[in-house]
Amino acid sequence: MNDMRPAERAVTTKDIKFECRNCDVYYGDTHAIKDVSVDVEDKTVTAFIGPSGCGKSTFLRCLNRMNDTIDIARVEGTYLLDGEDIYDKRVDPVQLRAKVGMVFQKPNPFPKSIYDNVAYGPRIHGLAKNKSQLDEIVEKSLRRAAIWEEVKDRLAAPGTGLSGGQQQRLCIARAVATEPEVLLMDEPCSALDPIATSQVEELIDELRENYSVVIVTHSMQQAARVSQKTAFFHLGSLVEFGQTGQIFTNPKDPRTESYITGRIG
Numbered sequence: 001m002n003d004m005r006p007a008e009r010a011v012t013t014k015d016i017k018f019e020c021r022n023c024d025v026y027y028g029d030t031h032a033i034k035d036v037s038v039d040v041e042d043k044t045v046t047a048f049i050g051p052s053g054c055g056k057s058t059f060l061r062c063l064n065r066m067n068d069t070i071d072i073a074r075v076e077g078t079y080l081l082d083g084e085d086i087y088d089k090r091v092d093p094v095q096l097r098a099k100v101g102m103v104f105q106k107p108n109p110f111p112k113s114i115y116d117n118v119a120y121g122p123r124i125h126g127l128a129k130n131k132s133q134l135d136e137i138v139e140k141s142l143r144r145a146a147i148w149e150e151v152k153d154r155l156a157a158p159g160t161g162l163s164g165g166q167q168q169r170l171c172i173a174r175a176v177a178t179e180p181e182v183l184l185m186d187e188p189c190s191a192l193d194p195i196a197t198s199q200v201e202e203l204i205d206e207l208r209e210n211y212s213v214v215i216v217t218h219s220m221q222q223a224a225r226v227s228q229k230t231a232f233f234h235l236g237s238l239v240e241f242g243q244t245g246q247i248f249t250n251p252k253d254p255r256t257e258s259y260i261t262g263r264i265g
């Protein structure tokens with residue numbers, strides 16, 4: 001097993017984290033997601049690609065019930081996380097979002113210190129018994145987000161004073177601090193310069209060891225670089241889903257081919 005090359009390892013069947021069946025989302029009369037069914041694997045990066053407005057962000061938000069916060073959104077279908085229905089009445093969306101963390105397009109640190117940004121989730125979920133445990137969680141999360149060395153001497157400084165790339169890694173640290181199982185990322189690099197982008201991409205690749213990562217990206221190069229599975233959305237439908245290599249080199253659907261060759265923008 002250990003001498004498998006990465007490309008071969010990527011095709012090994014992993015545990016299914018999210019099982020989504022017959023999913024529809026409406027915003028008033030707009031049918032934004034149409035009968036989408038997809039399995040999201042554990043310890044895998046899954047990329048959602050497709051033209052602007054095709055529903056990538058909408059579908060991503062279904063996975064941690066962020067659409068609950070949009071009044072006119074109506075979500076239908078089955079969304080199972082480890083076999084449990086996340087839309088069950090007994091599920092607390094706040095608890096769910098600690099398990100299914102989210103990183104947004106624009107880095108959005110709280111107007112608090114670097115330390116308090118990361119400690120926020122562990123505090124509200126009571127994950128630390130005392131200050132030294134909290135310190136440990138903060139350090140571990142910042143290390144996982146590959147930003148510890150850059151901030152360890154200024155943990156009391158405001159998170160908003162960091163560079164864009166650092167802020168995004170701080171937001172990733174904040175998301176991993178509650179020990180999520182899934183990380184949802186909506187175009188996490190689109191506000192970043194190329195150097196910060198490659199740092200975050202490297203980090204995504206490392207996070208895959210412990211998490212299931214779902215990334216929305218408008219960059220096909222990025223999808224090809226960071227993901228093992230790719231889902232191509234078009235006009236609210238999931239047109240094609242498969243191994244990233246197959247989607248990019250040998251798409252089965254003509255719409256996927258048009259998109260990856262630049263004919264649908």
Ligand SMILES: Nc1ncnc2c1ncn2[C@@H]1O[C@H](COP(=O)(O)OP(=O)(O)O)[C@@H](O)[C@H]1O
Binds near residue numbers: 032050051053055056
């Ligand atoms: N909050 C909202 N209210 C109303 N319509 C929305 C909202 N968010 C998205 N939409 C609509 O849903 C469709 C899918 O949008 P979105 O999921 O943002 O696409 P993508 O992320 O692929 O660009 C679009 O037609 C968009 O206009």
Ligand SMILES: [Mg+2]
Binds near residue numbers: 057058216
């Ligand atoms: Mg979007």
